[in-house]
Amino acid sequence: MIVVVGSYNVDFLIKVRDFPSEGETVFSDGVYIDHGGKGSNQAVSASRLGGNVRLISAVGNDEFGKRAIKFWEDERLDVAYVKIKNALTGSAYIVFDRRGRNFIVVNRGANALLSEDDLDGCLNGDILLTQLEVNENVVKKALKEFPGVKVLNPAPAVLNDNSLLEYVDILTPNEIEFKELTGTQDLNYGIDLLLKKVKRAVIVTLGERGAYIGTRERRILIPTLAVDAIDTTGAGDVFNASLAVYLEKGYSLERAVRISNIISAYSTTRIGALGPRLSEVSELIEKE
Numbered sequence: 001m002i003v004v005v006g007s008y009n010v011d012f013l014i015k016v017r018d019f020p021s022e023g024e025t026v027f028s029d030g031v032y033i034d035h036g037g038k039g040s041n042q043a044v045s046a047s048r049l050g051g052n053v054r055l056i057s058a059v060g061n062d063e064f065g066k067r068a069i070k071f072w073e074d075e076r077l078d079v080a081y082v083k084i085k086n087a088l089t090g091s092a093y094i095v096f097d098r099r100g101r102n103f104i105v106v107n108r109g110a111n112a113l114l115s116e117d118d119l120d121g122c123l124n125g126d127i128l129l130t131q132l133e134v135n136e137n138v139v140k141k142a143l144k145e146f147p148g149v150k151v152l153n154p155a156p157a158v159l160n161d162n163s164l165l166e167y168v169d170i171l172t173p174n175e176i177e178f179k180e181l182t183g184t185q186d187l188n189y190g191i192d193l194l195l196k197k198v199k200r201a202v203i204v205t206l207g208e209r210g211a212y213i214g215t216r217e218r219r220i221l222i223p224t225l226a227v228d229a230i231d232t233t234g235a236g237d238v239f240n241a242s243l244a245v246y247l248e249k250g251y252s253l254e255r256a257v258r259i260s261n262i263i264s265a266y267s268t269t270r271i272g273a274l275g276p277r278l279s280e281v282s283e284l285i286e287k288e
Ligand code: ADP
Pocket: 174, 175, 205, 206, 207, 208, 209, 210, 211, 224, 225, 226, 227, 229, 232, 233, 234, 235, 236, 237, 239, 260, 261, 262, 264, 265, 266, 268
């Protein structure tokens, strides 16, 4: 069982030709409403790859919360521990222009109300996958008490209490998060710093260059597939989801990363943050 502790947001994607200036009003070229939030994205992507996934997340007592739970049930997640809070469901307002630049405002809503008590009774399983879009004390408690392998995707890379890293087996920052956490772009130096706390490995995802694995014994760059990427949003979420699925299957870290590179590269050839179903990628990963 993979247990995901994380966020849910309704994403409002608002397309404009040009951003309005201060005080100006513009008409949009379209609004799209989608499911988002790193916790939900990673949980659903893991389930699509065949993982057995329990999601621990909070939604509001509104229509968006009901819609989210229905979505997760359709995606075959265990939603028994999803909490309904007396608040609005979390939401993200993503305004993007014709050049693809964006502004994002997030209302944390119910995500901010997920509490340590909400974890009671549900911290059992093989792999914990969590991020930093819910309260840090909740993430810390989950990492501290979960009995299996613990993966932290440190996104966004805002950490008030670094001691939380002592409970992490595998840390998976992207390049930006890596720089924010370590203050350096030097992979080996930064990984040395992180491994003072992180127990087993740091995996830095490097976009089209693949992923770099750092343990106390070795460092290795695993290249990814060369693809015609059309939408890299959520590539990291798919990578983390896949990593959890293949670690749960008992694959070595290196093999799990090789497969996760392929699956997340494939996901960039499609629009949307959610990953592919196993049937779409089974041929691609057959030889790995
Ligand atoms: P994030 O989405 O968090 O910024 P990355 O950009 O590092 O994370 O992407 C995660 C993984 O997705 C990479 O390790 C890589 O395997 C794959 N990936 C991302 N962008 C591309 C790309 N342009 N071409 C091929 N693979 C990609």
